[in-house]
Amino acid sequence: MTSELFAVNGISITKVYAGGTGDVVALDDVSISIKDNEFFVLLGPSGCGKTTLLRCIAGFEALTAGRILLFGEGIDHLPPHRRPVNTVFQHYALFPHMTVSDNIAFSLRMLRRDEREIAQTVERMLALVHMAEFAGRYPAQLSGGQQQRVALARALASHPKVLLLDEPLSALDLKLRQAMRLELKQLQEETGITFVLVTHDQDEALSMGDRIAVMSKGAIQQTGTPREIYDTPVNRFVADFIGETNFLDATIRSVNANTADCVLEGGARTGATLAGPAARMRPGDRVLLSVRPEKIAVRPRQQQPGAGHGIDGSITRSVYIGTDTLYQIALDTRTPLIARLQNSRQATDFAVGEAVSVSFDAAACRVLAD
Amino acid sequence: MPSPATPPPRAASEHARARRRLKARALLLSPALLVICGLLVLPLCIIVVYSFLTPGTYGGVVWRFSTESYVQFLFERDLFDDTLAFSPAYLQIYWRSFIQALVATTACFLIGFPTAYYIATLPERKKYMWVLLITVPYWINLLIRTIAMLFLIRNEGPLNHALLFAGLVDAPLKIAYTNIGVGIGLIYTYLPFMVLPLYAAIERFDFRLVEAASDLYARRWTILRRVILPLAMPGVVAGSLLVFIPSLGAFIAPDLLGGGKNLMIGNLIALQFQGSRNWPFGSAAAVILMTIVLCALLVYVRQQSKARLRQLR
Ligand SMILES: Nc1ncnc2c1ncn2[C@@H]1O[C@H](COP(=O)(O)OP(=O)(O)OP(=O)(O)O)[C@@H](O)[C@H]1O
Numbered sequence: 001m002t003s004e005l006f007a008v009n010g011i012s013i014t015k016v017y018a019g020g021t022g023d024v025v026a027l028d029d030v031s032i033s034i035k036d037n038e039f040f041v042l043l044g045p046s047g048c049g050k051t052t053l054l055r056c057i058a059g060f061e062a063l064t065a066g067r068i069l070l071f072g073e074g075i076d077h078l079p080p081h082r083r084p085v086n087t088v089f090q091h092y093a094l095f096p097h098m099t100v101s102d103n104i105a106f107s108l109r110m111l112r113r114d115e116r117e118i119a120q121t122v123e124r125m126l127a128l129v130h131m132a133e134f135a136g137r138y139p140a141q142l143s144g145g146q147q148q149r150v151a152l153a154r155a156l157a158s159h160p161k162v163l164l165l166d167e168p169l170s171a172l173d174l175k176l177r178q179a180m181r182l183e184l185k186q187l188q189e190e191t192g193i194t195f196v197l198v199t200h201d202q203d204e205a206l207s208m209g210d211r212i213a214v215m216s217k218g219a220i221q222q223t224g225t226p227r228e229i230y231d232t233p234v235n236r237f238v239a240d241f242i243g244e245t246n247f248l249d250a251t252i253r254s255v256n257a258n259t260a261d262c263v264l265e266g267g268a269r270t271g272a273t274l275a276g277p278a279a280r281m282r283p284g285d286r287v288l289l290s291v292r293p294e295k296i297a298v299r300p301r302q303q304q305p306g307a308g309h310g311i312d313g314s315i316t317r318s319v320y321i322g323t324d325t326l327y328q329i330a331l332d333t334r335t336p337l338i339a340r341l342q343n344s345r346q347a348t349d350f351a352v353g354e355a356v357s358v359s360f361d362a363a364a365c366r367v368l369a370d
Numbered sequence: 371m372p373s374p375a376t377p378p379p380r381a382a383s384e385h386a387r388a389r390r391r392l393k394a395r396a397l398l399l400s401p402a403l404l405v406i407c408g409l410l411v412l413p414l415c416i417i418v419v420y421s422f423l424t425p426g427t428y429g430g431v432v433w434r435f436s437t438e439s440y441v442q443f444l445f446e447r448d449l450f451d452d453t454l455a456f457s458p459a460y461l462q463i464y465w466r467s468f469i470q471a472l473v474a475t476t477a478c479f480l481i482g483f484p485t486a487y488y489i490a491t492l493p494e495r496k497k498y499m500w501v502l503l504i505t506v507p508y509w510i511n512l513l514i515r516t517i518a519m520l521f522l523i524r525n526e527g528p529l530n531h532a533l534l535f536a537g538l539v540d541a542p543l544k545i546a547y548t549n550i551g552v553g554i555g556l557i558y559t560y561l562p563f564m565v566l567p568l569y570a571a572i573e574r575f576d577f578r579l580v581e582a583a584s585d586l587y588a589r590r591w592t593i594l595r596r597v598i599l600p601l602a603m604p605g606v607v608a609g610s611l612l613v614f615i616p617s618l619g620a621f622i623a624p625d626l627l628g629g630g631k632n633l634m635i636g637n638l639i640a641l642q643f644q645g646s647r648n649w650p651f652g653s654a655a656a657v658i659l660m661t662i663v664l665c666a667l668l669v670y671v672r673q674q675s676k677a678r679l680r681q682l683r
C-alpha cells in the first residue's frame with residue numbers, strides 16, 4: 001500500500017471489552033500511522049480509548065479485529081515481554097522493593113546484558129533524568145515528580161524502538177508539568193526514540209507533539225501537525241476540543257474553488273474555506289462555520305460607513321485577562337460571538353453596549369463537515 | 371483564688387490527657403492481658419519450674435531441685451557406675467520433627483500459593499465464598515478429620531482400592547503409619563494457615579506491577595520470582611510460621627497417622643505425662659522446644675526489621 005516504513009502501523013484496530021452489563025466498544029476501526037523518530041500525541045477526552053490503544057500496542061490487550069505492525073512486522077502474536085516497546089505508566093508502577101537503580105536496571109537484567117554495561121547505562125539514565133543523587137532510594141522515598149523521572153528512565157534504559165507514555169504528567173503540579181513538557185520533548189530529540197504520548201490536555205498536545213491524533217468515542221477524528229489541527233479542524237468535535245472557537249450556522253450561496261460564499265442566520269455574508277471532508281458541500285447546503293476568537297477583527301461601526309463586508313453587532317460583555325481582552329458580541333445570530341483582542345495593540349477599548357463591526361478572513365473561517 | 375480567665379498550664383493539661391488515654395487503653399487491654407497471664411504465662415512458669423524438679427514415682431513431682439531432666443536429654447546415665455554417655459536418641463526425635471515440619475511447610479507453600487493466587491485474582495464477589503470454603507475443614511473436629519484421613523489412606527482404604535483397581539500398583543501403598551502419612555496429616559491440618567495469610571498478601575498486591583515487569587521483558591516465572599514473591603513475602607513468612615511452629619509440636623497427626631512408631635516432639639512430651647510419668651523430663655522437652663523456636667524467631671525478626679526499615683517508609 002505505502003512504501004514508507006512506519007514505526008507503528010495500526011490497521012483497522014477494533015477492541016471490544018466484554019462486560020457483564022454489555023460490551024464496550026473501546027476502539028472502533030482505528031487506523032493510525034506513526035512515523036519513526038516522531039513525537040506522536042494521542043489527544044482526546046476521558047474514556048475515548050486512548051489508554052486502550054496504547055495497551056494494544058504494548059501487548060496488554062488482544063485486538064478484537066485489526067492488525068498492528070511495528071516497523072513493518074506484525075506483532076499481534078507477540079506477548080508484551082517480546083515487543084521492543086516500553087511503557088511509562090500513568091501511575092508509574094515502580095517496583096516498591098527495588099531501589100531507583102535496580103528499577104532502572106530491571107529491563108537490562110531481563111535482557112541479560114553484561115553487569116558492567118548495566119551499571120554504565122543506569123548511570124547514564126540517572127544523569128539523563130537528573131536523579132543521580134537518588135540512586136539508592138526506594139520509590140516510597142521519592143516525590144511524585146521524582147518517581148515520574150525514574151519511570152521514564154526505567155522505560156528508556158533498554159533503548160526501546162517505541163516509548164508509550166500514558167498521561168505521564170497528569171500527577172504533577174502545573175509548574176513541574178510545564179518544565180517536564182520541555183524535558184520530554186528534548187529527551188525525545190536526544191534519544192531519537194519514537195514517543196507516543198497520551199493526554200487529554202490540549203496545551204500539552206500542542207506544545208509537544210510533532211503530530212497529533214484527536215480521538216473521540218473510540219475513533220480518530222483527525223491526525224495532523226499541531227498547526228493543522230488548530231487551524232484546519234475537519235469537524236465540530238476537533239474544532240471544539242482544541243482551543244476556543246465560535247460556531248456559526250450558515251447556508252452556502254456559491255462555491256468558488258475552495259472558498260464558499262455563505263449567508264449567516266441574520267442575513268450577513270461572509271467567505272469561508274472549504275477543505276477536507278467539507279469539500280463536497282454544495283450551494284444551498286446548511287453548514288457550520290468555525291472562527292477562532294483571535295482571528296476576528298472588531299472595529300467601531302462608524303469608522304466604516306456603509307462598507308460592504310463586516311457584520312454589525314454590539315458588545316455585551318468584556319473580560320480583561322491580562323494579555324488579551326475577551327469581548328462577547330451580540331450579532332443577529334442565535335449565539336453571541338467571542339472575540340479575543342490583544343491588549344498590547346493600541347486598539348481602542350470597547351465599552352459594553354458599543355456598536356461594532358465584526359469581520360474575519362475567509363481563510364480563518366472553516367466550513368465544518370458535521 | 372486564681373482568676374478563672376487564667377488558662378491552665380498547657381504542659382500539665384496535656385500530661386493529664388496522655389495519662390487518661392493510657393488508662394483507657396489499659397482498660398481495653400485488660401481482658402486480653404488477664405487471659406494471657408492466666409492461661410499462658412502462668413502455665414509456662416509452672417512448666418519451667420517443673421523441668422528443674424525431680425520426678426515423683428507415680429507422676430507428679432518431688433520438690434527437689436535437679437537438672438537431671440536436661441542432662442537426660444543429651445546423655446544416657448549408666449545404671450551401674452553413673453557415668454554419662456552421649457545419646458542422640460532425643461536429638462533425633464527433634465531432628466525428625468524439624469524435617470517433618472519443614473517438609474509440611476514447604477508442601478503447604480507449594481499447594482497454598484497457587485490456591486491463594488487464584489482466589490486473590492477472582493472477581494470481588496467470588497473471593498469471599500472461596501475464603502469461606504478454605505475454612506470449612508475447621509468446622510469439623512481435628513480428631514475426627516484425622517481419623518477420617520486415616521481411613522482414606524490405610525491399606526484397605528478407598529485410596530489403595532482405587533489404585534489397585536486402576537492397576538497402578540500391585541500391592542497396597544504403605545502410607546498410613548509412615549512418615550509420609552504423618553506428612554499428609556500435617557499438610558491437611560495446617561494448609562489453611564498457609565493459604566489465608568498468602569491470600570491477604572497477594573490480595574494487596576498491585577497487579578499493574580506484573581504488567582510493568584512484562585513490559586520490561588520479564589517472563590512469567592521471572593515476574594513471579596522477582597516481583598510477586600518479594601512483595602508477598604510478609605504473607606509467605608506469616609504462613610510459614612503458622613504452619614511450621616504447630617507442625618513441630620504436633621501431636622494428633624503423628625500419633626494417629628504415624629501409629630506412634632516414629633516419635634515426634636509432641637508424642638515424646640505427651641508420653642512423659644501419660645506413659646512414663648516423668649513430668650520434669652516432659653517439661654524440659656517442652657522448654658527446649660520453646661527455646662529453639664523463640665531463638666529462631668528472634669534472629670529472624672532482627673534480620674527482617676533491619677532489611678525492611680530501609681525499604682518501606
Ligand atoms: N478492562 C475494561 N473492561 C471494560 N471496559 C473497559 C476496560 N478498560 C476500559 N474500558 C472502557 O473502554 C473505554 C475506553 O477506556 P480507556 O481507558 O481507553 O479511556 P481513556 O481514553 O484512556 O480515558 P482516560 O483519559 O480517562 O484515561 C471506556 O469507556 C472504558 O470504560
Ligand SMILES: [Mg+2]
Pocket residue numbers: 050051052166
Ligand atoms: Mg487512560
